[in-house]
Amino acid sequence: MAEKNILAYFKSPEEAEQAAQKLSELGVVDLSIDRISRYSGQGTERMMNTLGGELPSLASTVLDADITNRGAGILLAADVSASGMSDGGQDDITGRDILLTVVVEEPKHHQALHIVEQSGGMQ
Incomplete structure (x- = not known):
């Protein structure tokens, strides 16, 4: 069948x-x-000192994403979920x-x- x-x-x-x-x-x-999730990985497993320069990307802190290289970190940090520059839209799929x-x-x-x-x- x-x-x-x-x-x-x-x-x-x-x-x-x-x-x-x-x-x-x-x-x-x-x-x-x-x-x-649209972000790869399981997030960071260790505490980071954001003032000491150990922050790989805004996305790794805000979105709990694994950042594989500098370019990926820049692109993910520009996402509205990380930057806070927009609410991300009002579509039905948000939050699912x-x-x-x-x-x-x-x-x-x-x-x-x-x-x-x-x-x-x-x-």
Whole structure:
């Protein structure tokens, strides 16, 4: 039987877990929940002295991003999330950093989409 996938974005892990529980009751082939970010890495693991010059980039401090080189640090520091020069827009996707990935059998696809929407998810 054919399978379909769903990529749904949520504002909190709890919303995604609630949807995952309902989807599991429906019967899924595979399911995972992950936090996503447009910034690479896991952030800095050590304390830095910003006055002593140990600051690789504004983005490493404000966005908790791993900076691989000077150019990447400059580009990431220019992002509205780091610079504070804008609110970043008013789009619906802002704040949805939890990704629920689901694989279901094709006959259950529309029902699974309905569960995701009812749980606050967005495709």
